[in-house]
Every structure is written in C-alpha cells, then in structure tokens.
Amino acid sequence: MTRIPISALVGLVLTGVFFVVAVFGDFFAPYGMAEIVGDVWEPSSSEHWLGTDAIGRDLLSRVIFGGRLTILIATAATILSFTTGSILGFTAATIGGWIDQALSRFVDLIMAIPPLILALVVLSVMPVTPVVLIVVMGLLDSTRVYRLSRAVAVDITVMDYVEVARLRGEGRPWVIFREILPNALSPLVAELGLRFIFAILFISTLSFLGLGVQPPLADWGGIVKENKEGLVYGVAAALVPAIAIAVLAISVNLVADWVLNRTSSLKGSRGA
Amino acid sequence: MPDNLLEIRDLKIEATVCPPGGRPHDITIVHGVSLKLKKGKVLGLIGESGAGKSTIGLSCMAYGRAGVRITGGEVFLNGRDILKSGAADLRALRGKEVTYVAQSAAAAFNPAKKLMNQVIETTIHHGVANRAAAEKRAVSLFRKLGLPNPETFGERYPHQVSGGQLQRAMTVMALCPEPDLVVFDEPTTALDVTTQIEVLAAIKEAIRDTGVAALYITHDLAVVAQVSDDILVLRHGRMVEFGPVKQTIEDPHEDYTRALVSVRSIVHEEKQPTTEPLLAVESVTARYRGTNFDVLKNVSVELYPGQNLAVVGESGSGKSTLARAITGLLPPSQGEFRFAGRMLSPELKHRAREDLRELQMIYQMADVAMNPRHTVGTIIGRPLEFYFGLKGEGKRQRIQELLDEIEMGKGFIDRYPAELSGGQKQRVCIARALAARPKMIICDEVTSALDPLVADGILKLLLDLQETEGVAYLFITHDLAMVKAIADSIAVMYRGSVVRYGPKSDVLAPPFDDYTDLLLSSVPETELGWLERVLAHRRIESAGN
Numbered sequence: 001m002t003r004i005p006i007s008a009l010v011g012l013v014l015t016g017v018f019f020v021v022a023v024f025g026d027f028f029a030p031y032g033m034a035e036i037v038g039d040v041w042e043p044s045s046s047e048h049w050l051g052t053d054a055i056g057r058d059l060l061s062r063v064i065f066g067g068r069l070t071i072l073i074a075t076a077a078t079i080l081s082f083t084t085g086s087i088l089g090f091t092a093a094t095i096g097g098w099i100d101q102a103l104s105r106f107v108d109l110i111m112a113i114p115p116l117i118l119a120l121v122v123l124s125v126m127p128v129t130p131v132v133l134i135v136v137m138g139l140l141d142s143t144r145v146y147r148l149s150r151a152v153a154v155d156i157t158v159m160d161y162v163e164v165a166r167l168r169g170e171g172r173p174w175v176i177f178r179e180i181l182p183n184a185l186s187p188l189v190a191e192l193g194l195r196f197i198f199a200i201l202f203i204s205t206l207s208f209l210g211l212g213v214q215p216p217l218a219d220w221g222g223i224v225k226e227n228k229e230g231l232v233y234g235v236a237a238a239l240v241p242a243i244a245i246a247v248l249a250i251s252v253n254l255v256a257d258w259v260l261n262r263t264s265s266l267k268g269s270r271g272a
Numbered sequence: 273m274p275d276n277l278l279e280i281r282d283l284k285i286e287a288t289v290c291p292p293g294g295r296p297h298d299i300t301i302v303h304g305v306s307l308k309l310k311k312g313k314v315l316g317l318i319g320e321s322g323a324g325k326s327t328i329g330l331s332c333m334a335y336g337r338a339g340v341r342i343t344g345g346e347v348f349l350n351g352r353d354i355l356k357s358g359a360a361d362l363r364a365l366r367g368k369e370v371t372y373v374a375q376s377a378a379a380a381f382n383p384a385k386k387l388m389n390q391v392i393e394t395t396i397h398h399g400v401a402n403r404a405a406a407e408k409r410a411v412s413l414f415r416k417l418g419l420p421n422p423e424t425f426g427e428r429y430p431h432q433v434s435g436g437q438l439q440r441a442m443t444v445m446a447l448c449p450e451p452d453l454v455v456f457d458e459p460t461t462a463l464d465v466t467t468q469i470e471v472l473a474a475i476k477e478a479i480r481d482t483g484v485a486a487l488y489i490t491h492d493l494a495v496v497a498q499v500s501d502d503i504l505v506l507r508h509g510r511m512v513e514f515g516p517v518k519q520t521i522e523d524p525h526e527d528y529t530r531a532l533v534s535v536r537s538i539v540h541e542e543k544q545p546t547t548e549p550l551l552a553v554e555s556v557t558a559r560y561r562g563t564n565f566d567v568l569k570n571v572s573v574e575l576y577p578g579q580n581l582a583v584v585g586e587s588g589s590g591k592s593t594l595a596r597a598i599t600g601l602l603p604p605s606q607g608e609f610r611f612a613g614r615m616l617s618p619e620l621k622h623r624a625r626e627d628l629r630e631l632q633m634i635y636q637m638a639d640v641a642m643n644p645r646h647t648v649g650t651i652i653g654r655p656l657e658f659y660f661g662l663k664g665e666g667k668r669q670r671i672q673e674l675l676d677e678i679e680m681g682k683g684f685i686d687r688y689p690a691e692l693s694g695g696q697k698q699r700v701c702i703a704r705a706l707a708a709r710p711k712m713i714i715c716d717e718v719t720s721a722l723d724p725l726v727a728d729g730i731l732k733l734l735l736d737l738q739e740t741e742g743v744a745y746l747f748i749t750h751d752l753a754m755v756k757a758i759a760d761s762i763a764v765m766y767r768g769s770v771v772r773y774g775p776k777s778d779v780l781a782p783p784f785d786d787y788t789d790l791l792l793s794s795v796p797e798t799e800l801g802w803l804e805r806v807l808a809h810r811r812i813e814s815a816g817n
Contacts, residue, residue: 159640160635160637160640160641161640161641161642161643163601164633164635164641164704166601166620167599167600167601167620167628167632167633168628168654168655168658168659168708169623169625169628169658170658178643178646179643182643182645182646183643183644183645
C-alpha cells in the first residue's frame with residue numbers, strides 16, 4: 001500500500017463516518033424521524049443537540065435519517081448509472097457501426113436538455129417514490145458515464161490484445177468484461193466519486209424544489225426546504241443539513257482526487 | 273588546441289525510476305564510462321536498449337533527461353569541463369558547439385513552421401550568421417545531403433516531405449551552426465532499409481565534408497561499421513570494448529562484442545515444398561473499407577506444413593495487410609484462402625473454432641499484445657481453457673509445460689506483463705500461440721522491436737519449436753538478414769503486389785528484378801567499406817542506364 005496523503009485520509013474518514021451513521025441511523029438517532037418532541041425551532045439543548053425543526057421534531061434525528069435517505073438514493077442511482085452507462089458504452093465501442101451511432105446520438109440528445117429540467121418534467125407526471133427517483137437520476141446520469149466509458153473503451157478496443165481475443169473467437173462478454181473492463185476501471189472509479197457527489201447534489205436539489213423525497217420523510221434537501229423560513233428569524237436549522245451536504249461532497253471529492261492522481265500515474269500496473 | 277575535442281572521464285549517471293506498483297528508487301545507468309574523440313573523427317556508440325547510449329550522448333551537452341542526474345566524472349569539450357559550466361555557458365554551448373540529431377525527426381519538427389525557419393533557428397539565435405547567410409548555408413547543406421530542389425526545399429512544411437528527407441533536414445539543422453560535435457542518436461533506425469542507405473550515405477558525406485566530429489549512437493553494428501572511425505561497445509551502462517572500428521569488428525576481444533558481430537548466425541536448412549500446401553493464398557485482392565485503393569493486388573503465395581514463408585517488403589508494401597486478410601480481420605474483395613485442405617471463410621465471424629485454433633498470430637509489440645491486467649498464467653491459460661476446456665490442475669500443468677518450452681521458469685506464472693523484459697514478453701506471446709496447438713503461426717515483425725541478441729534468441733526458439741511441434745510460420749518482416757537466415761520460401765512485396773516469389777535459393781539468386789536488387793543491396797552488412805561499394809555499384813548502374 002502506498003502512502004495516503006493527508007487530504008485523502010481526512011476525506012476517507014469523513015466519508016466513512018457519514019456512511020456508518022447512515023447505515024446505523026437507528027442506533028445513533030435519539031428520536032424517531034417524524035416524532036414531534038418539542039416546540040417549534042427550539043435552540044440546541046442537552047435534550048436536542050441541534051434544536052428542533054419547524055414543527056418541533058428533533059433536528060439531529062432528522063438529519064441522521066435524512067442522510068440515510070440521501071446517501072441511499074444517491075448510492076443506488078450511481079450504481080445504476082454506472083452499470084447501464086458502462087455496459088452500453090463498452091458495447092457501443094466494441095460493436096461500432098450503426099448501433100454505436102444510434103446510441104451515441106441518442107445520448108447527445110438527452111444531454112442537450114438540462115438534466116434538472118428533464119427530471120422535473122418526468123417527476124411531475126410520475127408518482128414520486130424513492131425507486132422512481134433512483135431510476136430517473138440513474139438513467140439521466142448514465143449518459144455521462146456512457147460517454148466516458150465509450151471514449152475509454154474505443155482506445156482499448158484497438159489494442160492488439162483485444163484483437164488477439166477476437167482472433168481466438170472470444171464472445172463479446174469476455175471482450176467487454178475481461179479485456180476492456182479491467183483496463184477501463186481506473187478512470188471509471190475516479191469518475192464514480194464525482195458522479196456520487198453530483199447525485200447527492202441532484203437529489204437534494206429535487207427535494208428542495210419539492211419533487212424529491214416526499215413528507216413526512218425528508219432527505220437533506222427536504223430538511224433545508226422545511227426550515228428555510230427560519231433563516232428570516234435568525235434560526236440556523238436550515239444550515240445544518242446544508243453543511244452536511246457540503247461536508248460529504250468535499251470529503252468524497254478529496255478521495256476522488258486522490259484516486260484520480262493515483263491511477264493516472266500508475267497506468268498499466270497491477271490491481272486498481 | 274587540446275588534443276581531444278571531447279574527452280569523457282569516468283562518467284557516472286544515476287536515475288530515479290518508478291516501477292509500476294513499486295516504490296521509486298535510484299539506479300545507476302552509466303557506470304564510469306571514459307572515451308576520447310578527436311576533431312573530425314566519428315565515434316560509434318553501440319549497445320542494446322538500456323545500455324546507456326543515449327544518456328551518454330546527451331551528457332556531451334551536459335544534459336540529462338527528466339529524472340536523470342550526472343553524479344560523477346568529467347566531460348571535457350574543447351578543453352573545459354562542461355559539467356561545471358553554469359546555465360548561461362551551457363545555453364551558449366548547446367546548439368552551437370554541440371548539436372543533436374534525434375531518432376524521430378517527425379516528432380522533433382514543429383508541424384506548424386516551415387522547414388527553413390526551423391533549420392536555421394539555432395544558427396541565428398546563437399549569432400553564428402545572419403538570416404541571409406544562414407539560409408544560404410542551409411541551402412548548400414540541403415544540396416550536399418541530396419535533398420530534392422534544395423533552393424525551395426525549406427519552403428515546405430514537415431508533413432510535405434518524406435521521413436528520410438526529414439531526417440536529412442534534421443542533420444542540416446545540426447550542421448548549420450558549424451558545430452564542433454554532432455550527436456546522432458539512432459538517426460536511421462526508424463527508416464526503411466532503402467531509405468536508410470541514402471540517409472546514411474548523406475550523413476557520412478556531410479561529416480567528411482564539414483570536418484565535424486560526431487558521436488554516432490545506434491544498436492546496429494552494421495551501420496556503425498559504415499560510418500565510424502572508432503567503436504565503443506556498451507552493455508548495461510558499462511564499457512565492454514573501445515577501439516578502432518576495423519579491429520573491433522574483425523578481431524573483437526570481448527565475448528559480448530563477438531556475440532554482436534556474429535549475430536544472425538542461425539543455420540536453417542532450406543526445405544523443399546511438399547505436395548500439399550498448408551495455406552494457399554489464391555489471387556487475393558483487398559482494400560480497406562471506405563477507400564478506393566487496393567492494398568493487396570492479386571497476391572498468391574503458398575506455405576507448406578512445417579516450413580517458413582517470409583513475406584518481405586518496406587512499410588506500406590501491404591505485408592501486414594496480407595496477415596490481416598489471412599486472419600479474417602480484413603475480408604478480401606477477391607480471391608480465397610485454402611487452409612489444411614478446407615476453404616477459409618473470408619470473414620472472421622464465420623470461421624469455425626478449429627480454423628481459429630490452428631491459425632495463430634504473434635505480434636510485433638509484445639507489450640500491447642498482452643492485456644496489462646492479466647497475469648502470465650491467464651494469458652497462456654485462456655487458450656487452453658477456451659479451445660481444450662482445461663481447468664484447475666490440468667491447466668496449470670500445461671501452462672508450466674509451455675513456460676518450460678519457452679525457457680522461462682516457474683516464477684513467471686503469476687507475473688504481470690509490466691514485470692517482464694521485452695524478450696520475455698515476446699516469449700509469453702509465443703507460448704500463448706503454442707497453447708492452441710496451431711498448425712500455423714503468423715509472425716508479424718516479431719523481432720523488430722527487440723535487441724539483436726534477444727531477437728536472435730527468439731528466432732532460435734521459434735525454429736526449435738518448429739522441430740518439436742511441426743508448426744509452419746509465416747514471417748512478415750522488413751529484416752532481410754532474418755529472411756536469409758530462416759526462410760524456406762520468400763515473397764517480396766512492393767506496393768501491394770508480390771514482385772518475386774519462390775524458394776529462398778531462387779529468390780536470393782540473380783538475376784534480380786530492380787526492386788529486389790535495391791532491397792537486397794540496401795541491407796547493411798558488418799563489413800568495412802560496404803556502403804562505398806554499394807553506392808559505387810549503383811552509380812555505375814545508373815550511368816549505364
């Protein structure tokens with residue numbers, strides 16, 4: 001293992017903390033998510049570390065459960081976008097011809113429309129459940145993954161070792177998963193971090209606009225929305241989830257930066 | 273006036289390397305090399321890759337590539353130690369007293385500027401001459417180096433001239449500021465043989481006429497024998513032998529030099545064609561999609577079981593395209609292939625698995641022919657699994673057998689390609705081809721990226737394997753020395769057509785057609801005076817015409 005730079009270490013630890021808190025939210029949260037336990041916008045106290053929200057729910061518990069939802073949706077959407085995007089991208093690159101053309105132009109078409117507008121349109125006619133959110137976000141994001149993985153794979157498919165596999169008579173799955181994927185992994189892993197951050201920002205934006213996670217459940221964007229009136233009265237409740245979004249985005253970014261640096265200097269070496 | 277123009281004493285050079293996956297560490301690349309060069313003389317530096325030739329060449333300008341440090345010794349140029357010079361001194365020295373000719377002229381020229389501006393840039397910059405005088409000098413050098421239309425040659429852009437011409441333009445660039453020393457770093461290696469001989473002759477003449485001293489770096493002993501006065505043989509950054517060219521070539525003292533001189537000593541008895549050819553290429557014509565130009569024109573050749581067919585030609589002659597057509601990557605527009613008594617489908621995707629198995633291929637660049645993320649075990653094991661369904665212990669055993677056959681040991685099975693040397697990589701590729709138990713292997717320039725001694729080892733291995741496995745080889749190559757050594761029959765290709773084809777003894781015996789004659793006479797031989805003899809012969813012929 002090579003030495004991890006301090007910035008990446010900080011990023012790794014913080015990201016780890018976020019994920020642990022998200023997964024074991026029940027253990028950490030002092031109250032339930034929708035439980036009304038106090039007055040409106042109580043300041044922080046020993047009972048409510050971060051105070052209470054617009055209708056008297058414990059803010060800390062809400063941020064913890066909200067984080068769980070945010071991270072769950074963002075993770076699932078990222079996984080979905082990477083599987084669809086990379087498989088389609090690799091396939092387009094290996095087959096080429098009109099299939100490649102059709103897929104690529106379709107992706108161009110989707111990317112020409114701002115994703116937020118497109119998502120708002122789709123979500124306004126669909127029932128807004130977490131699954132629908134994941135699918136919409138995942139598919140929209142997969143266009144970017146498609147572009148990257150196709151570009152990487154086009155460079156790899158012209159290598160002699162891919163030709164060797166084709167001359168051996170290997171089928172497309174072997175070429176894609178055993179010849180191309182291991183060599184395309186480094187840039188994809190680096191991109192994974194960045195796409196995850198964008199997914200978090202995206203779901204938060206949607207919820208803030210009211211088309212994301214629906215009440216009484218709430219993700220971080222939703223909690224900001226619920227408490228934004230408080231800012232006028234000097235109540236900082238809306239800032240807590242906002243800070244959580246910022247910290248998670250920055251820490252994942254620190255890790256992604258490190259991965260990107262590491263992979264670009266070690267091209268063609270063992271492992272990833 | 274000091275006796276020696278250049279004197280290097282006990283030069284030591286270190287570099288920091290970052291092996292893939294490992295920690296960066298320091299290695300010594302030149303261990304105490306000393307040499308002397310008199311004014312007007314040419315010293316040949318010869319050695320395999322990694323011998324430190326280029327590093328020593330650059331140290332004559334007190335320059336080291338990124339990560340390279342000169343850690344000891346002295347480099348005297350015109351009587352002063354340039355390693356102690358400051359930056360301003362070095363700036364005045366580089367490009368004026370010492371100039372450099374790189375291997376790849378195509379990569380060294382700026383594609384956006386006309387040749388003349390680039391050729392005379394340093395001359396003007398160093399104040400050796402004003403623009404008019406520099407241009408005049410460049411034009412006279414263009415003429416001396418035999419470039420076409422010397423008056424207007426400088427008006428062209430780099431992409432408008434051929435590779436050989438560009439290499440000569442670079443020599444003009446180096447000679448223009450009237451330097452004391454020119455460092456030639458493999459100036460002819462990237463060129464075709466017939467072009468190489470022209471450039472070689474031009475460089476030699478220019479050196480003689482201008483009286484400049486030169487350091488000529490190459491891995492090709494035959495080339496160095498034609499141009500140098502002295503030879504310094506290097507290996508792994510150490511001096512092996514240093515002496516006059518005649519003595520070094522005719523009576524080498526060291527084993528390593530002897531091995532270099534006697535390289536290509538392979539003996540292969542020419543076999544006679546048997547009744548039934550293994551592969552028959554019948555009147556094949558092919559073109560790339562979207563072009564209207566036939567890359568292969570009516571090509572017919574035959575390869576007999578257990579024999580070697582060599583397809584020779586320069587770059588662009590269509591020899592690699594022939595291999596692509598045979599493997600099915602480029603379906604021909606006309607003609608057909610018969611293989612082991614069956615018709616081969618023109619398209620790869622319609623070929624039977626048996627056809628694919630029996631027809632294997634080895635590539636020129638072994639490092640891109642192997643997936644960098646697969647271990648040697650996976651690379652060799654996959655064909656076993658794919659064609660024969662071998663798994664587990666049986667597969668491992670067979671891989672071990674194959675590794676033994678290519679003279680590599682047990683330890684290699686879990687290594688990655690990046691952890692192998694160039695020769696070892698090519699051996700693994702051979703093992704991968706053999707794993708399929710093929711009847712025929714296409715060898716596409718398999719030795720041209722390798723050092724001569726390593727290449728020799730690979731060829732010997734291929735021939736030994738032919739004895740035990742009975743496999744036939746189709747060699748695609750531009751290396752005529754190799755063809756002479758190993759072929760049973762030869763096809764000479766020129767611009768997509770086979771211009772001469774037959775058993776080796778016939779093809780290599782006169783009377784020759786014009787192209788074969790040109791090709792054969794252009795292959796450098798490690799014999800003093802060869803260049804002059806060939807050139808004289810050609811002058812007589814052209815006078816006769």
